[in-house]
Every structure is written in C-alpha cells, then in structure tokens.
Amino acid sequence: MPILSDIKAILGGFRITLSHMLRRPVTIQYPEEKRIPYPRYRARIVLTRDPDGGERCVACYLCSAACPVDCISMEAAEQEDGRRYAAWFRINFSRCIFCGLCAEACPTLAIQMTPDYEICKRDIMDLVAEKEDLLIDGCGKDDSYNYYHHAGIAVTQPRGEGLEEAPPVDIRTLMP
Numbered sequence: 001m002p003i004l005s006d007i008k009a010i011l012g013g014f015r016i017t018l019s020h021m022l023r024r025p026v027t028i029q030y031p032e033e034k035r036i037p038y039p040r041y042r043a044r045i046v047l048t049r050d051p052d053g054g055e056r057c058v059a060c061y062l063c064s065a066a067c068p069v070d071c072i073s074m075e076a077a078e079q080e081d082g083r084r085y086a087a088w089f090r091i092n093f094s095r096c097i098f099c100g101l102c103a104e105a106c107p108t109l110a111i112q113m114t115p116d117y118e119i120c121k122r123d124i125m126d127l128v129a130e131k132e133d134l135l136i137d138g139c140g141k142d143d144s145y146n147y148y149h150h151a152g153i154a155v156t157q158p159r160g161e162g163l164e165e166a167p168p169v170d171i172r173t174l175m176p
C-alpha cells in the first residue's frame, strides 16, 4: 500500500537524523579551539639556519625556478669568504599555493614548510613576506644538517676524508 511505503520512508529519514544526533560533532570552535595539523602539513614557509647559526640559503634561485606561480624572488650576494647569501628574499603569499615544490628543490634545506596555518591578513600587501619575516633562528625540521660540511666554499681535506665521503676508487683495481 502506498501509505505504508510513505510511513516507512518517513521513519527511515528520522532514523538517519537521530543517528547523526548521537554522533560526536566534527566542527571545531575556531579560533578558541585550534586543530593541530599533521607534522608534514604544508603551510607557512620559513627560512632556516644551519646548526652553527649561519643562514642556510645560498641564493641559488632553485626554489624560485621551481615555484609554479612565480611568487619567490631574491637577489644573490657574496661574503668576503665567497659564501653566498640572499641580500633580500621575498615570498608573495597571496599567490603561493603551498605546493611545497620550493622546499623540495632547495639543496641546503633552507626553505621549509611549517604546519602554521594562521597566516590570513586583511590587507593583501601584508601577505608579501620579506627575508626578516621568513628567517627563523632555528634549523627547522633537520637540526643537524649543515650544507657547508658537504659542499663548502673551500674543501681542505684530502680526497676521501670528507664527512660521509667514501674513499676514492683505485682505478687499477678495475682493470681486467
């Protein structure tokens, strides 16, 4: 009978409504209550330092070249000892899509993504971050890596005696 099928359909709807009323709510009362994202969540970008406090960025432009929306710019400079650094470094967060390609491309681990997602601003010009806004005092996610221990401005050790460097191969041992 049609009336019975109508009642069944109405009761089915009520059953679904009641089952949802008994579930724990998934909404969060932001900003009083803050969600903790996963450690690899990609949000605010920072420039890190190596363990002895030097700036890791060597102004190689790789992050800028990898960025699909072209929102990273900088100017390279050189210290007296030949070590390169960014005289200025700028990220326009109003264009950034937080894809992480810049961090993937960086050979020195200087540029890193953090889980800090609270970066909204009312004025769009406040989303342009300069080097002093980006540079932090710590090493970020890798607190032991120092680029200049692996590829420095002056290599003084004999071959095979660098950090984590394998001894050179004697080519005479490769002869048939």
Ligand code: SF4
Binding pocket: 066, 067, 068, 069, 070, 071, 072, 091, 095, 096, 097, 098, 099, 100, 101, 102, 103
């Ligand atoms: S996260 Fe992506 S879009 Fe943002 S600066 Fe890096 S490469 Fe560019």
Ligand code: SF4
Binding pocket: 056, 057, 058, 059, 060, 061, 062, 063, 064, 105, 106, 107, 108, 109, 110, 111
């Ligand atoms: S942040 Fe990394 S990839 Fe970008 S210029 Fe500096 S060293 Fe190169």
